[in-house]
Amino acid sequence: LRVEGLGKKKKPARRPPLDGRDQADDEDEDDEESGGCVLAPAAHGARLVCGENAALESLVPYLSRTMPREKWPADIHVEVRPEPVRAPLQELRASIPILARSLIGSQSSAVRDLVDSSLGEVMDIVNDAQKLTIDAQVADTGVIADTRFEFQSNKSLFAQVLTTDRADSPPPAFWHLPGDTDTAFFGRGSDPKLFDHPRELLANLMLEGAESAGVPESERRAIKDLVADRMLTLFTSGSGIYGKGFDEAAIEKASASLKGMKPENRAAIEEGKRVLLEQVAGWHLYQVSEPVAKVGPILKDWSTLWNRPAFAKWAQARAEKGMLPRMRIAPMPAGVTLPKETVHLEVTIPREDVVDPASAAAPPGVIAPKSLPMPGKPKKIARKPVVFHVFAVPDGAATWLAFGLDGKLVAQKAAASLASAPDANTLGKTAGMDPLREGKMNGGGIATLRGLLVFTALDMKGDRSPFAALGGLPNKGGAPIVFTGRAEPPSTTVKAGASVGQVRVSRAVIEDVVKLVMSSR
Numbered sequence: 001l002r003v004e005g006l007g008k009k010k011k012p013a014r015r016p017p018l019d020g021r022d023q024a025d026d027e028d029e030d031d032e033e034s035g036g037c038v039l040a041p042a043a044h045g046a047r048l049v050c051g052e053n054a055a056l057e058s059l060v061p062y063l064s065r066t067m068p069r070e071k072w073p074a075d076i077h078v079e080v081r082p083e084p085v086r087a088p089l090q091e092l093r094a095s096i097p098i099l100a101r102s103l104i105g106s107q108s109s110a111v112r113d114l115v116d117s118s119l120g121e122v123m124d125i126v127n128d129a130q131k132l133t134i135d136a137q138v139a140d141t142g143v144i145a146d147t148r149f150e151f152q153s154n155k156s157l158f159a160q161v162l163t164t165d166r167a168d169s170p171p172p173a174f175w176h177l178p179g180d181t182d183t184a185f186f187g188r189g190s191d192p193k194l195f196d197h198p199r200e201l202l203a204n205l206m207l208e209g210a211e212s213a214g215v216p217e218s219e220r221r222a223i224k225d226l227v228a229d230r231m232l233t234l235f236t237s238g239s240g241i242y243g244k245g246f247d248e249a250a251i252e253k254a255s256a257s258l259k260g261m262k263p264e265n266r267a268a269i270e271e272g273k274r275v276l277l278e279q280v281a282g283w284h285l286y287q288v289s290e291p292v293a294k295v296g297p298i299l300k301d302w303s304t305l306w307n308r309p310a311f312a313k314w315a316q317a318r319a320e321k322g323m324l325p326r327m328r329i330a331p332m333p334a335g336v337t338l339p340k341e342t343v344h345l346e347v348t349i350p351r352e353d354v355v356d357p358a359s360a361a362a363p364p365g366v367i368a369p370k371s372l373p374m375p376g377k378p379k380k381i382a383r384k385p386v387v388f389h390v391f392a393v394p395d396g397a398a399t400w401l402a403f404g405l406d407g408k409l410v411a412q413k414a415a416a417s418l419a420s421a422p423d424a425n426t427l428g429k430t431a432g433m434d435p436l437r438e439g440k441m442n443g444g445g446i447a448t449l450r451g452l453l454v455f456t457a458l459d460m461k462g463d464r465s466p467f468a469a470l471g472g473l474p475n476k477g478g479a480p481i482v483f484t485g486r487a488e489p490p491s492t493t494v495k496a497g498a499s500v501g502q503v504r505v506s507r508a509v510i511e512d513v514v515k516l517v518m519s520s521r
Contacts, residue, residue, distance in 0.1 A: 295401070
């Protein structure tokens with residue numbers, strides 16, 4: 001039974017029609033589009049279901065006769081079903097790529113192929129999806145949320161990756177990450193052939209972009225070989241491990257030094273900002289499953305390409321005011337011992353000089369204070385360049401790619417992560433990691449509040465930045481949020497398999513979040 005007048009959206013006051021149409025016609029059209037309520041027979045008694053007309057047509061049978069029979073094991077249960085949007089998307093499938101390309105305004109065939117493929121992937125995900133459910137348990141110890149993404153087919157890359165079953169225990173190298181790691185994850189990987197088409201799309205886009213920029217043909221091919229055929233393959237050919245962190249004491253020291261500088265000392269302020277940025281960027285480690293004999297030459301070839309006469313001439317002609325980055329294979333930082341096969345690529349990014357305000361003259365017609373000099377050529381302050389460091393460090397049959405702005409810090413963390421290094425202060429010794437030790441999984445990891453808030457340390461407007469507040473939190477933002485994921489095989493009810501995940505937010509994390517929010521008010 002449809003219940004009229006209940007659940008409908010309140011209509012705004014109408015103005016007299018300007019096109020001569022009868023107002024009653026407009027009201028009939030609105031009635032067709034608006035929502036309402038349906039009183040439907042249920043497993044026991046009846047259920048009153050309200051919503052938009054299209055949603056009612058799709059979901060009333062489920063919400064009235066199926067859902068009441070379900071037993072909910074969780075405090076919070078959320079279901080997302082794609083049926084209401086599947087048919088409209090299919091109707092628009094042919095026109096959406098055309099509209100997207102017209103909005104972008106590019107005539108490039110590579111851009112067109114990338115847009116078409118990306119939108120096609122979105123459509124395929126909607127068609128593949130059967131149901132997404134989230135069940136959360138809330139207790140004194142924290143919140144545990146279980147997710148389940150079911151697929152009825154696996155045409156999309158997304159579905160194929162999530163349903164690839166390579167579950168195993170976390171790799172030993174994950175546990176050997178430094179103990180002050182604030183964000184980390186590992187993945188067991190998928191079939192490398194799944195990524196052939198995306199790499200081809202990016203390669204074509206890169207070639208067209210290089211050609212339109214005037215890069216010589218021989219150099220264009222070298223760039224494609226380096227990026228699409230060799231670098232991207234490193235991240236899609238097997239398992240991967242990532243970890244990041246920062247030196248908290250160094251950030252606090254750089255921040256305090258910068259705040260203590262006099263406003264007129266522009267040179268010191270510019271250098272202070274560079275040092276702070278260097279520390280906030282922190283250190284990053286990513287282990288690929290390829291040996292250094294394959295990874296090291298990639299870094300060397302980048303330096304070789306960058307310094308080849310043809311490429312250097314092209315790059316120099318397009319660099320603004322001589323601000324051309326430089327690449328070189330550099331020696332290891334002093335005081336750090338790394339395996340002899342380690343390769344260190346150094347990328348120097350120059351920064352434009354800035355005008356010293358103390359030397360700037362007042363504009364014509366303005367009486368300058370006595371503290372300012374007479375009109376003349378303003379004095380420039382030279383700023384030190386930003387140096388980006390990348391290391392390829394062998395670790396058995398695998399290789400750590402370590403990168404950041406503080407070369408010595410990055411090298412130290414890479415050395416500490418090697419299997420041959422002591423494990424006294426490693427991620428495996430950190431509290432709160434038990435969920436990652438339970439069973440086998442396709443991937444998992446941790447995230448911390450301090451790892452998310454470190455970038456707010458660049459805010460120099462006051463002492464109440466979120467990063468500055470970490471020291472006053474009960475657990476200093478270091479309690480981990482733990483997440484895991486695994487694939488389930490196809491079954492009679494889930495034809496293409498499912499991806500099952502879990503997120504655990506401990507009481508310590510919640511306490512820190514609440515205290516942070518309250519202290520910021």
